[in-house]
Amino acid sequence: MTDVVSPTAATSGASATERFQERAKAAATTGAARVNAIASDALAALHEVVRKHQVTYDEYNAFKAWLIRVGEDGEWPLFLDVFLEHEVEKVANATRQGTVGSIEGPYYVEGAPELGSEGTLPMRDGEAGRPLRFFGQVRAVTGEPLAGSVVDFWQADDDGLYSQFAPGIPEWNLRGRATTDAEGNFSITTIHPAPYQIPTDGATGALIAAAGWHAWRPAHLHIKVSSPGYQLITTQLYFDGGEHVADDIATAVKDDLILAPTPTDDGSGEQVRYDFVLDPA
């Protein structure tokens, strides 16, 4: 028998929690007046839920046990990014003129391999999934092409799993950074990702099952685009007609972010163009 390690909520959750804590260390601290305003209103919203639904002690205790389990499973990054980040993202990007943003989610890792202006994402031999060439141009809102912009790219594989979070996948699989050429152009060859299912064996999956919701995100590509002197944009791209494009559990699909790839001339895969437009810093 081969020693196949299957993904569990606890292993991917522990990795996501550890990664997040490393990156969060550098975050700015929030002043007392702001903490007071936000924490008071957040608690008041929960108090209103208790009154509105006449929450019982059994329900309160189930909630308490569940919150403890979210932490034990390492699923705070997953839970918060699926159910709360979309509103934070809308507030953060409300005044942008350029490409619309979407949530980052729990699975970004800094420092992916550099690909130049045209390249193929790191992949296993015979990586499953339909080949996809994704290309485009990075421009300023004024229309000026932005040479030397970085298009940082990460995605799930054909099983809906992310390298560095699910076991047994090479470290940088389906993660890479392209740098735009003198005309602001880039081209990345990858595979069409699969839809992503929230792990069913963890606390987040338990809530979803208990509430009778579905656990799916549509197939998506994650991208961060940056260029000196411009605001970094974090976004995601989806596929027209894909499953769950209309009912993403993470509420992160926007009309402007839906791709419609066409078959390549030789029929071996598909290709799609998407241009990114950056706001000045």
Ligand code: MBD
């Ligand atoms: C994902 O792949 C993702 O992109 C988000 C936002 C949340 C959970 C899993």
Ligand code: FE
């Ligand atoms: Fe994702």
